[in-house]
Amino acid sequence: MKKILFIATLATLFLITSVISTTIYVRPGKLIVHADDYPNATSVVYNLTLRNDNEFPVIVSFVKSGNIQTLITILEDGFTMEPAEMKDVGLEISLTGPATASGTITVGFTPSEGQGMPVTYGVDVTIYGRGGGTTKKCAGTKTSCGTYPDCKDLTKLDGCYNGYKRSYYCSNNQPKYSESCTDYCCQQFYGSVGKCQSGVCKGQASPPPVKLVLNITNGLGGTRSAKITLYIPGTSTIVNTSTINGYGTIHSSNSTVDFMMEFDSSILIVLLKSLNLTKLSGTSQIIIDVVPTSIPNVSLIKAYKISIPSTFSFTGIILKIKYSTLSFGNEQGLAIYKCGSYNDLTNVCNDNWVKISATRDTVNDIISAELSSFSVYALGESQQxxxxxxxxxxxxxxxxxxxxxxxxxxxxxxxxPETQGSLTCSDDDGTNYENKGTCTLDGSTYTDFCSSNTALREFYCSDSICAMEEKDCDAYCKEKHGQNQTGTCSQGACVCKEIVIVEEVKEEGKKPTGLFIDILGASIASNAFTIGTVVVLASFGIFGWRYQDRLKQFFTSTSHGKSKGSYSITRETPRVGYVEIKPVKKEIEQPKEQPRAPPIGNDVKNKVIEEIRKRAIEEDRKFK
Structure with missing residues (x-):
């Protein structure tokens, strides 16, 4: 389907009388409009951006020439622009004109007080209209469905897909389909061992396929179509392929695949390396679209908005753009630009466009780049x-x-020559899992964060991009600091804590400290004064808050007073946590040797928790 092509140029013309010149700034310098891109509209409005770079006011005028004169209405004319003022002027373009119309809009800047000579600049306009006829549409039936002129006969698409029978239908002139499992289609996928069980195609010789449900849209309520191909990671072996228009499903016999998405007649290709399908559930929404925008000092050829769900877990991103069918001047001037923050309503980049590192395959006419995130990316030709x-x-x-x-x-x-920014990556802590750090790429900053209470997503620089690693904090803490550690994720960093169980200590002439398994009630505070500050694993059982109250009573009662010390409780779960006792040093009678906590494995920990639970119930009965 034909697409709108903006070619943005920055033209600066100086007209000098003696020492005074007049400068004109107009963009875009060329405009091409295809009516087929707007099947339900009779007209469309585009803006010319003007800027007065002179030190004096100018009067702006427009003159139309060619056979576009009756097709374009200039919404504002004959106005004055003050110095440094920027202004958008709307052009209402009729889409019902002849099949082809072309001409020029000449923009004039005239100094309002005669300080300089008038200066003009011509904007070339080409309109591919509907030939004066009615809007061309697909019929909205099963034999003619889609966006004109790409009308599809859906009867040719019915059949078996990945073990399931697919029946297509047309809804709001968009192809849709329903799926059901049949033994015939299942055997087409798995062979003679294939069989439908509870609506699921299963093969005894192979694992059941993983189901990936996608909804491909433009993010503004419209559906988009893309070809999805799944590969065995790192190879060219295809697992499955399917073209999805809006909502659709694709199955894979592999749980991890290289995910390739082709869009806009395969001009744009996005590859996700080693996508883990088992971590996905429900419907995953992909946003992708061609966007009309412009880049200062760059002839824009194509711009794409891309957004992938945060639930997608993969190891890398490659973006490719095929330019063999696109219009451009110099192949060596082609580059990929990134906008970190894009306004969908105004189609304007809120940040500066940045040229990123890319490679050109001049044999196959492909330019590609490795990405670290998704945003709006554009193919442009550096202008002079x-x-x-x-x-x-x-x-x-x-x-x-x-x-x-x-x-x-x-x-x-x-x-x-124009100077563009280059790809830069920096991080402040590398892979320091116990510190919340950041990684910065092209001005975009990625901050470490917790994806769960035990999982950390750590960003760091790798091969000039911001890479991301998901770390199990509990496993990390045990590996880094010992098996007597437990790890959680908090505020973008792994937090490691030592589990301490103080065993019974007896010394001649001293009162035994007692078992620190019995940590609940006032006894934990009393025993703490024998050996000093301790941190012990606690189970609060079904009576949890009562035991916390009893600790509070011990430290605030008249008989003991607050001078005995303090305590704190950290809950890891509603029933299990840590109690830390900090007595006043002058009241501590230190033994000759501090008891050391043995390494704690899961079996020991479970026994301790069970013992605590039993004692907690006994203590609670006494407390009543």
């Missing part, structure tokens, strides 16, 4: 700023790019 100066003298001027001579004046064209 052209300055034209006209004087009222007869002179000859030679420049690096061209020279010319005329009796009324001399025009000099100077080429100024």
């Amino acid at each position: 700023t052209t300055t034209t100066t006209t004087t009222l003298q007869t002179t000859t001027t030679q420049s690096s790019s061209s020279s010319s001579r005329s009796s009324g004046g001399t025009t000099t064209t100077t080429t100024i």
Whole structure:
């Protein structure tokens, strides 16, 4: 299907009388509109962006030429722009005109008080209309469904897909389908061992396929179509392929695949490396669309908005754009640009466009880049700023790019190379799992965060991109600090804590400290004064808050007073946590040797918790 092509240019013209010049700024410099992109509209509005770079006010005027004169309405004309003022002027373009119409809109800047000479710039416009006929649409039936001229015969699509029978139908002129499991289709997928069980296609010789449900939209209520191909990771072996228009399903016999999505007649290709399908559930929404925008000093060829669900877990992203069918000037000038923050309503980049590192395959006409995140990416051709100066003298001027001579004046064209930003990656802590750090790429910052109470997503620089690793904090703490550690994730970092169980200690002439398994009630505080500050594993059982009250009573009662020390309770779950006792040092009678906590395995920990639970019940009965 034909698409809108904006070619944005920045033209700066200087018209000088003596020492005063007039500068004009207009973009885009060229506009191409296809009516087929708007099947339900009779007209569309686009903006010309103007800026007064002069130190004096200018009067703006427009003149239309060619056979576009009756097809374009300029919504504002003959106004004054103050110095440094920027303004958008709407062009209402009729889509019901002839099959092809072309012409020029000449924009004029005239100094309002005669400080300089008027200057003009021509914007080339091409309109591919509907030939004056009615809007062309697909019929909205099973034999003619979709967006004109890409009308599909859905009867040709019915059949078996990945073990399931698929029946297509047309809804709101968009192809849809329903699926059901049949033994015939299941055997087509698995062979003779295939069989439907409870609506699921299963094969005894192979694991059941993983089901990936997608909803592909433009993020603004419209559906989009993309070809999805699943590969065995790192190979060209296809697991499955399907074209999905809006809502659809694709199955895979592999739980991990390389996920390739082709969009816009396969001009855009997005590859997710080693996508884990088992972590996905329900419907995953993918947002993808061609967006009309512009980049200063760049001829924009294509721009795409891409968004993938955060539940997708993969190891890398590759973006490719095929440019063999696209219009451009110099292949060596092609580059990929990124907008970190894009406004869908105004189609304007809130941030600066940044040129990212990319490679060109000149044999296959493909430009590709490795990404660390999704946003709006554009293919553009670096433009050179052209300055034209006209004087009222007869002179000859030679420049690096061209020279010319005329009796009324001399025009000099100077080429100024454009400087673009480059890909930079920096992080403040590398892979420090116990510190909340950041990774910055092209001005976009990614911060470590907890994906669950035990899982950390750590961002760090790797091969000039921000890579992400998911870390199990509990396993990390045990590996890093010992098996007597437990790990949780809090505020973007792993938090490691030591589990301490103080065993019974007896010394001649001293009162035994008692078993620190019996940690509930006032006894925990009393025993703490024998050996000092301790942190012990506690089970609060079904009477949890009562035991906390009893600790509070011990430290605030008249008989003991607050000078005995303090305590704190950290709950890891509603019933299990840690109690830390901090007595006043002068009241501590230290033994000759501090008892050491043995390493705690899961079996020991479970026995301790069970013993605590039993004692808690006994203590609670006494307390009553």
